[in-house]
Amino acid sequence: MDEIGKMTVMAAILKMEFSEWIFCGFYRVIKPNLLEIGPYQGNILACSHIAFDRGVCGASASKKKTIIVDDVSTFPGYISCDEKTVSEIVVPLIKNDDLIAVLDVDGNRVGQFNRIDQLFLEKLVSYI
Numbered sequence: 001m002d003e004i005g006k007m008t009v010m011a012a013i014l015k016m017e018f019s020e021w022i023f024c025g026f027y028r029v030i031k032p033n034l035l036e037i038g039p040y041q042g043n044i045l046a047c048s049h050i051a052f053d054r055g056v057c058g059a060s061a062s063k064k065k066t067i068i069v070d071d072v073s074t075f076p077g078y079i080s081c082d083e084k085t086v087s088e089i090v091v092p093l094i095k096n097d098d099l100i101a102v103l104d105v106d107g108n109r110v111g112q113f114n115r116i117d118q119l120f121l122e123k124l125v126s127y128i
Helices: 003-017 055-063 115-125
Strands: 023-031 034-042 049-051 067-069 087-095 098-107
Touching (some): 003 023, 003 034, 003 098, 003 115, 034 055, 049 055, 055 067, 055 087, 055 098, 098 115
Antiparallel strands (some): 023 034, 023 098, 034 049, 067 087, 087 098
16 A cells, blocks of 8 residues: 555544544645645545645644644644644654655644654554
């Protein structure tokens, strides 16, 4: 299975298993400093493109590190795609030091994500 197929399956399984998550999906790097929506699960139409200098996904992509935001209303430059989103975790997918994509997960309560979620999701994306 190719990378996009693996992302598709992973997003679907995560959303099924963690039904309280509002959004679970990937933004893929399509050119330097630009992400484009990839496979995702959620009840909203996701933002189609995100620059590396915008939002939590952009920050994670530019830093190549996981970012946990307990309350998205406090994050400078936050991009709102769903007003139900309260917290967020974004995990970079890196292969051979190259950023391939980020996994974006939105939660419906303050502080929904923690270090255990980070380690779990980082391990999962390493299989792509």
